[in-house]
Amino acid sequence: MRARIAVLGGDGIGPEVVAESLRCLTAVAAKFGHTIDCDQQLFGGAAIDVYNDPLPQRTLDACLQADGVLLGAIGGPKWGPAAAVRPEPGLLRLRRELGVYANLRPIKLHPMLRDASCIRAELLEGVDLIFARELTGGIYFGEKSRTPTSATDVCTYTVTEIERITRVAGRLATARRRHVTSIDKSNVLETSRLWREVAERVIRAEFPAITLEHMLVDAAAMHLIKRPRDFDVLLTENMFGDILTDEAAMLASSLGVLPSASLGDGKRGLYEPIHGSAPDIAGRGIANPIGTILSAALLLEHSLGWTAAARALEQAVADAVTNGARTADIVSPGKTPLSTRQMGDAVLAELTR
Numbered sequence: 269m270r271a272r273i274a275v276l277g278g279d280g281i282g283p284e285v286v287a288e289s290l291r292c293l294t295a296v297a298a299k300f301g302h303t304i305d306c307d308q309q310l311f312g313g314a315a316i317d318v319y320n321d322p323l324p325q326r327t328l329d330a331c332l333q334a335d336g337v338l339l340g341a342i343g344g345p346k347w348g349p350a351a352a353v354r355p356e357p358g359l360l361r362l363r364r365e366l367g368v369y370a371n372l373r374p375i376k377l378h379p380m381l382r383d384a385s386c387i388r389a390e391l392l393e394g395v396d397l398i399f400a401r402e403l404t405g406g407i408y409f410g411e412k413s414r415t416p417t418s419a420t421d422v423c424t425y426t427v428t429e430i431e432r433i434t435r436v437a438g439r440l441a442t443a444r445r446r447h448v449t450s451i452d453k454s455n456v457l458e459t460s461r462l463w464r465e466v467a468e469r470v471i472r473a474e475f476p477a478i479t480l481e482h483m484l485v486d487a488a489a490m491h492l493i494k495r496p497r498d499f500d501v502l503l504t505e506n507m508f509g510d511i512l513t514d515e516a517a518m519l520a521s522s523l524g525v526l527p528s529a530s531l532g533d534g535k536r537g538l539y540e541p542i543h544g545s546a547p548d549i550a551g552r553g554i555a556n557p558i559g560t561i562l563s564a565a566l567l568l569e570h571s572l573g574w575t576a577a578a579r580a581l582e583q584a585v586a587d588a589v590t591n592g593a594r595t596a597d598i599v600s601p602g603k604t605p606l607s608t609r610q611m612g613d614a615v616l617a618e619l620t621r
């Protein structure tokens with residue numbers, strides 16, 4: 269079969285990790301007799317430098333015409349908070365234009381990376397959870413205002429927005445351990461009270477086999493570290509999910525190993541590692557490409573439906589790590605880390621073994 273993907277390297281380490289992911293993606297596709305056509309486009313700060321727009325029309329068109337979008341990361345000090353045109357609104361617009369309201373962030377620890385985590389190894393045994401983060405609503409997209417002495421960001425959620433992400437969480441949990449923890453701040457926020465009500469109604473009515481638990485976001489931040497293996501599916505609004513997934517990444521050793529899939533109602537999705545552009549290490553060839561390689565596996569699975577290829581790519585990553593492949597972020601003290609490219613080579617070697 270043949271598929272077409274848009275490839276957006278973005279900024280900082282984005283292009284470096286995307287290059288390795290792309291090598292693995294094309295290799296695994298070929299292994300299963302598939303062909304992937306890539307349309308590489310500028311996005312984020314890199315697009316601002318050329319077009320003065322983080323999401324130029326040609327980039328958006330390439331994404332809209334593709335079966336899936338593979339993205340690295342965007343942002344950097346050159347286009348910081350004071351810049352007239354910034355990369356981040358481009359990412360939010362892309363998510364909106366693609367209609368990808370459900371951001372799935374699976375957090376699973378490779379057993380051999382237990383000691384690479386900053387959290388005590390015995391707490392991590394058996395951690396296997398996934399976030400269903402609402403991605404196209406909430407405070408990220410509300411009205412904003414600024415005067416010399418004040419600023420406002422409005423948070424709005426509609427029933428429809430909450431219903432559809434709750435259904436995503438329900439379907440995920442159905443195929444897993446049938447437990448959903450819905451995160452909110454209903455002791456303070458009106459949007460959270462609506463969130464709790466709607467989540468409750470949808471799960472009760474449509475997923476009777478699922479246990480639904482509600483948890484306040486501050487408590488969730490604590491319990492994620494204290495008893496992470498108790499979580500199965502975490503259902504969150506946009507900003508709570510943003511914050512908690514960075515925290516939860518520490519359960520999996522490093523931000524560098526975690527993929528994400530952003531999905532809407534159709535098959536087309538946006539796939540990106542959950543880490544940022546890491547300007548401090550950009551251009552040095554030391555970033556961990558695993559999160560982006562695993563994002564390509566999610567693309568194979570959710571957008572292309574090439575499940576066997578997806579499983580093979582995930583297995584190749586797991587085998588590379590089992591055989592000792594480590595970039596700087598997950599290397600044991602005293603050992604020499606692999607470069608970004610060498611980590612890509614290690615995964616490719618497992619694929620062709």
Ligand code: IPM
Pocket residue numbers: 343356359510542
């Ligand atoms: C993420 C990122 C983005 C977000 C930024 C870059 C806008 O932190 O994908 O988690 O907040 O959604």
Ligand code: MG
Pocket residue numbers: 510511514
């Ligand atoms: Mg984030």
